[in-house]
Amino acid sequence: MAAQLHCADFRPPPGLANRHVQTLLPRLLPRRKLSWRVEGLELPDGDFVELAWALPDIVAEDAPLFLLFHGLEGGIRSPYTRELMATAAGLGWRAVVMHFRGCGGRPNRLPRAYHSGDTADAYWLIAQLAHRYPRALKVAIGVSLGANMLIKLIAEQGGDGLDLAGAIAIAPPLDLAASADTLHQGFSRFYERHLLASLKAKVARRLEALPLPLTARELDALDSLREYDDAVTAPLHGFAGVADYYRRASAGPLIGDLELPTLILHANDDPFMPPDLFEQLPAPGDAVRVEIARHGGHVGFIEWHDGRLGSWLARRVARQLGDWGCTTPQDAWQEMRRVSRSDS
Template sequence: MEQTSLYDMKFTGSADERFNAPAGLRNPHLQTVLPRLLRRHVTLQPHWQRLDLPDGDFVDLAWSEDPQQAQHKPRVVLFHGLEGSFTSPYVHGLMQMCQARGWLAVVMHFRGCSGEPNRLNRIYHSGETGDASFFLHWLRARWGHVPTVAVGFSLGGNMLGCLLGQQGNEAALDAGVIVSAPLMLEPCSLRLERGFSRFYQYYLLAQLKKNAERKLLAWPETLPVDLTQLKALRRLRDFDDAITARAHGFTDASDYYRRASALPLLKAVRKPLLIIHAKDDPFMSDEVIPRKEQLSATITYQLTSHGGHVGFVGGTLRQPQLWLEQRVPQWISPFLDC
């Protein structure tokens, strides 16, 4: 099936902008898992920096190079997905591409995602934009005002959509890219409870529980559950009910999903934004796909037939290529190389 767009069923971009999965790689689960094999080894050695937050907590930054020596370069800010980090293949792979183009890339790890538990009685979630907003303004104040673009993946993409919708023209960015974001959280939660997608729920929940256990051992009583209650959680929704919602002032998981979904905010986006979704994403359902009237005039929306979740493996069976590592730099370059 040919590359598709939501509105005219045919994406009109040039050939190198389109995504075409090889015939043997069109299975959505293969698309989702394969990048972990293709980018299994991390070759980039990041420059680490800890950023103290106003509330006494911290986030850790991984730079593609020492910012002290490269502060004049255009910047690409990366926001990872649920329990992601610099070592996630979509992160370090894109960082390498940015470095090769002469851009300075940096990933802001959400609280507790860099390997060390955060200190306070909270973690991170899909709609938490405060840390990212503080970080983006700190970037300008500390390292100067240069062209800056942000790329958000999955949960980080939903967060970026919330931030751009909330801040409009005031967002401290020149443009953004969102990849495989669960723009409506409730349908995505339900999707992960069905069929083979339960495998992803099992994996993600295991990672969340492992991280939460480290936090409870390092900082007892900083989460609204104890270790016994944590181990009893069986679904992502259970985790969001017991921990995410209660730690961040939501009534329950449903309230969190409603208030932290980016889709209702996209109409208010004023900065240029590219959103990339795959129709076969095993983390999502059709409710995540926005209607044309839900998008602002500054948004370019690209829906592909295949690609899985943050997969988009193109090329050939013998020489697979990670399309995002070409598409994202190609789209953001006019904002950085001006």
């Protein structure tokens, strides 16, 4: 492994190492209890996104803030969101998830949706949180699509362009074209069909209001995420086509440019991505720590711990929050470099 790539300490329980078992297990296990309140955040273009804040509300203005960006068609009810939000809240962090446009309880207003490289809304939110909580240390976490978006945002803004002490990216599809191809093969088509059904149903309800040369029958006939992105995502958001979208929205080529302390967690058997993902990407920068597990599936990482099945992701994120929770952004960067050097 290159100096910046490390072996994650995740170990699946005996008999539960299969990548599809790991991917699906979080949906089968009991979910963490979590209550939340919803806030609508107005955006500069007249649209809005919905925020879900973990309850009870934290009064202290300097309480650390945990900001989560979910995956494709995810949200507050996704198993990983509830697990990570509950974990952060239990550690005393003010926890919030931003729903991408149209992923909350109400459809968004404008004739557009969201995509893997759409960083503007996240940037606006982070600026608003900086204004609301100027004394709070802030950490952002992205999952899958949200992780790719977050890495792209960090690269765009440089080391001091965001009021963040650090970031965590879980299972980012850093090469969108390769991920689309992987999802169209073998059992991974099960996940592709599930995601497609949700995406197409959402578009079908608004098809007449969207500037797309697409009939309901043509929409229904789309048979892959690549076809969907070519017919819907790309034209709806100003891309020349699916190849242009995947090239411009993929964050993989940017991981060597990250200046903010960033932890990337990845499983080599992720059924959403090719097994050699990081071999095709630039070496991560000094501020980046990449931890790769042999097993884990896509946002699975279910382990046997304290006599029960549970989330290694939640434990690993909790440990990282503990490392960053009492530091300045400068200290967080130094700690990331120290840990990376000690593991090399």
